[in-house]
Amino acid sequence: MQPAISVAKLSKTYETGFEALKDIDLEIRHGEIFALLGPNGAGKTTLINIICGIVKPGEGRVLADGHDIVSDYRAARSLIGLVPQELTTDAFETVWATVSFSRGLFGKPKNPAYIEKILKDLSLWEKKDSKIMTLSGGMKRRVMIAKALSHEPRILFLDEPSAGVDVELRRDMWEVVRRLRDSGVTIILTTHYIEEAEEMADRVGVINRGQLVLVEEKSVLMRKLGRKELTLQLQQPVDRVPESLSSFSLQLSEDGGELTYVYDTQGERTGITRLFKALEEEGIRFRDLVTTQSSLEEIFVNLVSRRQ
Known part of the structure; x- marks a missing residue:
């Protein structure tokens, strides 16, 4: 047609x-x-x-x-x-x-x-x-x-x-x-x-x-251009992100009580699975988690600003 x-x-x-x-x-x-x-x-x-x-x-x-x-x-x-x-x-x-x-x-x-x-x-x-x-x-x-x-x-x-x-x-x-x-x-x-x-x-x-x-x-x-954030609320605060987790895009909150993992939606499943495994190996446990995703507005602003 x-x-x-x-x-x-x-x-x-x-x-x-x-x-x-x-x-x-x-x-x-x-x-x-x-x-x-x-x-x-x-x-x-x-x-x-x-x-x-x-x-x-x-x-x-x-x-x-x-x-x-x-x-x-x-x-x-x-x-x-x-x-x-x-x-x-x-x-x-x-x-x-x-x-x-x-x-x-x-x-x-x-x-x-x-x-x-x-x-x-x-x-x-x-x-x-x-x-x-x-x-x-x-x-x-x-x-x-x-x-x-x-x-x-x-x-x-x-x-x-x-x-x-x-x-x-x-x-x-x-x-x-x-x-x-x-x-x-x-x-x-x-x-x-x-x-x-x-x-x-x-x-x-x-x-x-x-x-x-x-x-x-x-x-x-x-899915292609969006970005997700996974925020883990830790059971016990940590002083720093362990070296073994350096391959992940992790941000530690000022009080050490939250870890935020930023990832693109294409690598969602494998990235989270690897992160959870790495956290377990380091003995870092979390009590809750929250996920957020980029809105279409954020994607649009990023696209336009890149081409200014």
Whole structure:
């Protein structure tokens, strides 16, 4: 099966000479949630705007479900819904009217039952007759999602979907996104909330200074680049780490009561087994242990800082 989105050798340089994208290659699968991460100015929005037909590409080719976004733009654009960062709705329109109008822009026939379903799914049904200007920021964000879904796209771009949304509404929105994915919609999101990507994404792409640094399954990324710490609370304090344990990355607490073992997740099982055996041979016993693992945010920060 061809990918939902295929990007090949895509570059973009603006008239000012700023090179926003450099030789991007990317394939996004049908029915996945793909999180695109990167610092401000990394090229996330430029990439999305090119795929969605808002910005002209420089060099390279982009296909949406096999349709070229330039030569076959009508077919490509009909497949795509976009929720931009900015809340750009007509303040004096009602929720029902603005979502229905968006559907009409794509030449779709009226379908009140479908509009009703979208509004109910997004918890907007009770607000259907309310004017946009009376809504909270979180509700306006939901209206933007409803507008993007109005023409029944199979590919949905969410550019900072949780911006300005409180924690409760953010989690509600995550549930909406999951339901869309489960219905077969491909979701591509950019976010500054790393927890959002960690919570929802199937795969993660990191972009920095216009270049795609990596694309990886989220679970694989955290396993390959993550770091774990095992803290052992000792039965009896020790003065120093024995020489026989020098091959391990061990840190002794100031009071000598805790040993912390830092290791990557790839060598997890063999490393811990060897450590426990070595501790037993030294007569060092522990009464409790605690493990912690790197978050996706820590991995992202390390990746970006390495390439500054």
